């Protein structure tokens with residue numbers, strides 16, 4: 483899936499990261515240009531640069547980052563042909579359907595292929611994704627993308643109405659994911675496609691509660707068990723830099739430093755005035771008078787008299803005080819946005835092999 487070499491090559495699909503909101507895919511085609519409000523770039527300028535590079539524009543109007551695609555970046559950048567699944571749902575579904583390296587998974591419909599890319603990476607070359615889409619143009623575009631991204635050996639895309647015609651495989655899938663307007667119409671077909679020699683799982687993705695209830699009824703009637711529903715919601719955290727509240731230890735050490743500083747200042751003052759007194763007693767009487775109100779030339783002109791010991795007014799800061807000046811705080815926002823759909827999960831539990839009246843094992847069956 484996707485190129486693994488270090489440098490960008492002609493024909494690669496790269497992800498152009500402009501801002502957090504502006505991320506787009508680009509097929510590197512020598513001779514073509516890429517223009518955006520962040521400047522002007524020639525595709526040929528990008529060939530040979532290492533993935534992850536920051537590239538400045540030819541007209542000096544900004545810069546872009548050129549990234550290697552991953553399923554996560556693809557979901558953020560892909561051209562939308564339908565509503566798509568986002569990462570929070572994809573991660574949750576992958577985990578709850580127990581999809582792993584080597585799994586055989588069915589999805590319907592393919593839509594824009596957001597879910598397909600993540601699942602193809604998870605199952606890898608030892609597993610397989612059977613993807614179904616009844617909209618012909620969408621199916622064709624998704625197929626082209628899967629080939630361009632090197633996924634053709636992992637994904638089989640079929641242009642098919644799964645509610646009417648069912649799936650093309652039987653008794654072999656580990657998991658089924660239905661992102662359809664009427665998933666309950668495909669539940670019976672999904673049951674046929676799931677393998678019967680081990681526990682398998684299904685998930686229906688439905689935007690409203692009425693559809694959830696219909697899906698739950700269909701799953702119940704088909705003999706699925708452990709039916710449960712989840713909704714994944716993203717709760718943003720607001721991060722702020724605030725001044726550090728002082729701990730008791732901080733306060734104590736700060737007071738000790740202040741006390742030490744005052745004592746040193748007092749001793750410096752005593753030493754300075756003692757030295758002045760000694761100097762004054764050496765100077766003849768007229769000179770002493772003349773010096774009243776005059777600048778201390780010896781000191782000001784860097785003369786032979788040693789300067790007075792410095793007398794700063796601000797106690798020095800300790801290192802820990804500097805480091806603890808601010809701290810990052812994270813506050814959970816109370817408003818939770820981002821309802822996508824409800825996720826209804828169920829399991830199909832294999833029943834022990836049944837023995838027929840003539841004593842022969844008829845194989846694993848499920849109740850319905």
Ligand code: SAM
Pocket residue numbers: 564565566567590591592593594595596597598614615616617620642643644645646661662663
């Ligand atoms: N999960 C996809 C993704 O992440 O990009 C988005 C799927 S989109 C919401 C639903 C897709 O199901 C549409 O492309 C639609 O054409 C397809 N569809 C609807 N009914 C179908 C059916 N009976 N058989 C196959 N595909 C169907």
